[in-house]
Amino acid sequence: MMHELSIMESVxxxxxxxxDELNIHRIEKIKLVIxxxxxxxxxxxxxxxxxxxxxxxFSGAVLEIEERDIICRxxxxxxxxxxxxxxxxxxxxxxxxxxxxxQGNELYxxxxxxxxx
Amino acid sequence: MVEVNLQSNILGANDLIARKNRGIFRDRxxxxxxxxxxxxxxxxxxxxxxxxxxxxxxxxxxxxxxxYTDEDAKRIEQKGVSVIQINTEGTCHLDxxxxxxxxxxxxxxxxxxxxxxxxxxxxxxxFDLGEDLRAVVVSTAEGNDKLPKYxxxxxxxxxxxxxxxxxxxxxDFSLDxxxxxxxxxxxxxxxxxxxxxxxxxxxxxxDWLLGEVRRRKL
Numbered sequence: 001m002m003h004e005l006s007i008m009e010s011v012x013x014x015x016x017x018x019x020d021e022l023n024i025h026r027i028e029k030i031k032l033v034i035x036x037x038x039x040x041x042x043x044x045x046x047x048x049x050x051x052x053x054x055x056x057x058f059s060g061a062v063l064e065i066e067e068r069d070i071i072c073r074x075x076x077x078x079x080x081x082x083x084x085x086x087x088x089x090x091x092x093x094x095x096x097x098x099x100x101x102x103q104g105n106e107l108y109x110x111x112x113x114x115x116x117x
Numbered sequence: 118m119v120e121v122n123l124q125s126n127i128l129g130a131n132d133l134i135a136r137k138n139r140g141i142f143r144d145r146x147x148x149x150x151x152x153x154x155x156x157x158x159x160x161x162x163x164x165x166x167x168x169x170x171x172x173x174x175x176x177x178x179x180x181x182x183x184x185y186t187d188e189d190a191k192r193i194e195q196k197g198v199s200v201i202q203i204n205t206e207g208t209c210h211l212d213x214x215x216x217x218x219x220x221x222x223x224x225x226x227x228x229x230x231x232x233x234x235x236x237x238x239x240x241x242x243x244f245d246l247g248e249d250l251r252a253v254v255v256s257t258a259e260g261n262d263k264l265p266k267y268x269x270x271x272x273x274x275x276x277x278x279x280x281x282x283x284x285x286x287x288x289d290f291s292l293d294x295x296x297x298x299x300x301x302x303x304x305x306x307x308x309x310x311x312x313x314x315x316x317x318x319x320x321x322x323x324d325w326l327l328g329e330v331r332r333r334k335l
Binding site: 019 | 118119120121122123124125126127128129130131208209210212239240242243264265268269271272298300301302303304
């Protein structure tokens with residue numbers, strides 16, 4: 001859980017800095033993109049956000065989280081496929097274990113919405 | 118209402134410091150290993166055995182991560198190597214900034230630096246410290262389900278140490294199942310079967326470490 005707290009602290013630092021520069025005084029919405037391989041849980045991120053969003057800038061803001069599935073590309077047959085369970089790194093087409101993860105490691109702030117003066 | 122498109126990496130600040138750490142370690146030709154595991158799997162005991170055997174051949178330093186105590190750092194200190202304690206005060210992982218601060222305090226020069234992370238199989242996996250290699254310890258007493266339950270940390274590790282191998286006959290841990298699971302998660306991981314208690318397998322691990330240290334000095 002503390003891991004999601006660190007992540008949310010970092011998110012809010014970044015948004016606060018950006019909002020300062022742009023003279024935005026109230027945040028309405030923050031949108032994150034989180035890959036399933038990061039093991040950051042959306043519910044825990046929401047909880048951390050509620051716990052941290054106490055000041056005027058963030059109060060009332062909505063946290064929107066877009067989860068991304070794990071998608072691999074096979075080095076053997078070039079097949080691209082979603083990983084069904086997070087630990088089975090084997091190509092369902094040809095059985096190769098030479099896989100490159102092309103989606104699922106995302107951990108970024110996509111955008112935020114706010115009000116200026 | 119304005120919409121601001123940030124597209125900003127959440128751990129960007131950490132990754133930036135990690136990159137700086139990595140540059141310093143590389144410039145000095147130091148092997149730096151981030152040692153991770155769940156609590157009680159035997160990270161510190163493996164370090165003790167490793168240091169005992171290697172400290173006359175190479176210079177070793179240890180950065181000890183712990184929530185509140187300095188118990189582990191005291192144990193390492195008794196082995197006569199440079200050790201710096203980081204207390205994370207409740208935070209469940211080390212980050213690159215903590216490591217940078219501790220690294221500056223280590224008595225140099227060093228050939229090999231271990232960073233013993235906080236005992237946890239989830240959070241440390243997301244935080245790059247600037248290390249060369251990631252090693253994860255799993256002990257036979259924990260059972261086989263650690264790999265499928267915490268795939269990320271095993272996927273991201275270069276080395277897997279199976280500890281408490283002396284207890285194998287007394288547990289339900291299956292090495293066949295372990296190799297099967299690891300083959301699906303991370304087939305290229307280097308595996309060492311060791312016992313921190315009896316010293317079994319430590320020599321092979323140490324020989325491998327010496328080889329890696331020498332490779333960086335060339």
